[in-house]
Amino acid sequence: MSNLLWKSLVVSPAVLGATLLVSTTAIAAPNTTTEVSPAGQASATEVVQQPEILAQTTIDQVNRYSNEGNQNNSQSQVTSVSQFSDVQPTDWAFQALQSLVERYGCIAGYPNATYRGNRALTRYEFAAGLNACLDRVNELIATATADLVTKQDLATLQRLQEEFSAELATLRGRVDSLEARTAELEANQFSTTTKLVGEAIFAVSDVFGGTSGDNNNTVFQNRVRLDLQTSFTGRDVLHTRLAAGNAEAFLLDTPVVTNEGTQTFQVGNGDGGNSVKIDRLTYEVPIGPANVYLAASGGRHSHYAAVNNPYFFDQTDGGNGALSSFASESPIYRIGGGAGIALNIPFGQNSGILGNSSITAGYLASEANNPGLGQGLTNGDYAALGQFNFSVGDRLALAATYVHAYNGGAGNLFNSGSTSNADLVAVGTGQGNALLGEGSSNSYGLSAAFRPSDKLSISGFVSYHDVTGFGADDDYEAWSYGAGVALVDFGKQGNVLGIFAGAEPYSRNRAVFAGSGNDVPYHFEGFYKYRVSDNISVTPGVIWLTSPGQNSDNDDAIIGTLRTTFTF
Missing domain, CATH: 2.40.160.10 (Porin)
Structure with a gap:
């Protein structure tokens, strides 16, 4: 139990980073400014370029995950893993993640519930979802509501964490790199406006x-x-x-x-x-x-x-x-x-x-x-x-x-x-x-x-x-x-x-x-x-x-x- 909690806390920075990355890129991606132009003379110009947008090119797979289905610049809470149409219900990971999502409500998805990509991209999607669930569990423990987390769920989290260890490590490294580059951009940017x-x-x-x-x-x-x-x-x-x-x-x-x-x-x-x-x-x-x-x-x-x-x-x-x-x-x-x-x-x-x-x-x-x-x-x-x-x-x-x-x-x-x-x-x-x-x-x-x-x-x-x-x-x-x-x-x-x-x-x-x-x-x-x-x-x-x-x-x-x- 303590070993699992330690692992969960270690992964938490990546969890939080991935969660923030998903939300900020989904919100920032459409934020381009259309210059006021006369009578239909279009000239869409990006007046304020967010650091998150500049850094997205370094994590292409996570970028595609975060932007998929973002048609209306809005997010809706997914209450069941069955809404993720690209995830096969026969996979054991599907069953495990479904149980965690329905129990703790720990994954935010997009309205059309479609995630396209190859198999590796699907594993990164699951890794990001797993990070979100680990973060939710840590939150419950930190607020003295650990009794809501069952031993069976902790064991399932440990097994999923081991299964997706490579993806979690890669995601954590990429999030750390993104944070460093974002900090550099913010420190050296000409102006925010x-x-x-x-x-x-x-x-x-x-x-x-x-x-x-x-x-x-x-x-x-x-x-x-x-x-x-x-x-x-x-x-x-x-x-x-x-x-x-x-x-x-x-x-x-x-x-x-x-x-x-x-x-x-x-x-x-x-x-x-x-x-x-x-x-x-x-x-x-x-x-x-x-x-x-x-x-x-x-x-x-x-x-x-x-x-x-x-x-x-x-x-x-x-x-x-x-x-x-x-x-x-x-x-x-x-x-x-x-x-x-x-x-x-x-x-x-x-x-x-x-x-x-x-x-x-x-x-x-x-x-x-x-x-x-x-x-x-x-x-x-x-x-x-x-x-x-x-x-x-x-x-x-x-x-x-x-x-x-x-x-x-x-x-x-x-x-x-x-x-x-x-x-x-x-x-x-x-x-x-x-x-x-x-x-x-x-x-x-x-x-x-x-x-x-x-x-x-x-x-x-x-x-x-x-x-x-x-x-x-x-x-x-x-x-x-x-x-x-x-x-x-x-x-x-x-x-x-x-x-x-x-x-x-x-x-x-x-x-x-x-x-x-x-x-x-x-x-x-x-x-x-x-x-x-x-x-x-x-x-x-x-x-x-x-x-x-x-x-x-x-x-x-x-x-x-x-x-x-x-x-x-």
Whole structure:
């Protein structure tokens, strides 16, 4: 009797460890955080990665035991071993364990009561169950209720313990190793609530063709972003992003300053010269059925609104989508930005003609921090967006967008909320972009994405902009449109071949730009993102601009780029 109790106490750490392992892994395994994303733009990110999850790879068999049947992240008490369908009732161990479970209720199982695996895995399952029963017996003895444990049951436990001695020893060693690794992870983890997501871009680029080619040199540019993603509930996310870079766009041969051909890594470089700046401070959280987006700084419409341009758009001028800012998203999402609030409200999910649909509304002010007259949250520059999103399954998505904006002085229409930093003006000709003074604008856009197969994506957009200036000859209209085709996993899993064509924002017959040209500035782009590893991709590509500055007399410009993106 004393020998059995000593053995039971020796095994108890393994018993307790296995029991805790089963419960913690069953509960922690589904705890991934889905980042709040606009209108169905899925991006499930694991904001808080539990140490138990990281260490599971070291004990594959125990992991499978603990997760089997865990469909609803819940456990139910098994009252009879007969509920374990993979255990043969003819085995003596089955009979013995059945008696112990029914007498002491010492095994927690899962709702579907199915444990799959080979014979060795089944023995580990029984070893874990035996550990639980030994733990229960020790608990009864420790609480002075040992009279509830019969000598016959103790003898049965001893026989089972001897039969499964190898599995118990292995389980105990693996649990000890798991505890040591977990302690090390907890001692050295960055944060229990925050995950660091980084991106570094190295790019070699040059422009060819006529005077534009002669006036520019080959450049080696960079941009780095460090995004601290913090979750307090597992469903929300606070973005605190630092950015720095030295990339600048090429100066094309036009009499009017143009932003055609600007590439994504040339946007949002802080203050340039590799100086560091907080370029995004936003918080996203679900409240009831709605997703709420709050921006304290660096807010963008494309953070919360569906842009419907998969494989070209990458989290607001990221380094894994199209080369150019124009091919990344419709210019309508670059009207205004800064600080404000947005809501995305779903309705008609999985039913009726509306299917998975939602309404998106947002308000961003460019000078929300300035208390001066004619500025602030409501009296300064602002842009209010409304969008209706409609999708048919996971193959077709449509959106109709309206943006009303006000600008208190001269600047640019597509300024992403900046009134001073030119590196945020990423698209359009001077004629289609330049605001000569105070005025308002009404913009209308349509976008669509169609995925006929898992390997092919087709997307496009069109936008119209009606600008009403408060000065003479300040009124004008601008147009933009584009479409792209993406071949997914082209040549290798994770690779993308993208082709995009369209017209960057342009405006004809503006009196103040008389004689500068009324041609349509077409934009053609091709790129191939080659995935070197999970964290490194290399993207060579070409951008061909016809009639830059809306003037066919200007030589076409061809931009060649080799972009390398590191994500961590």
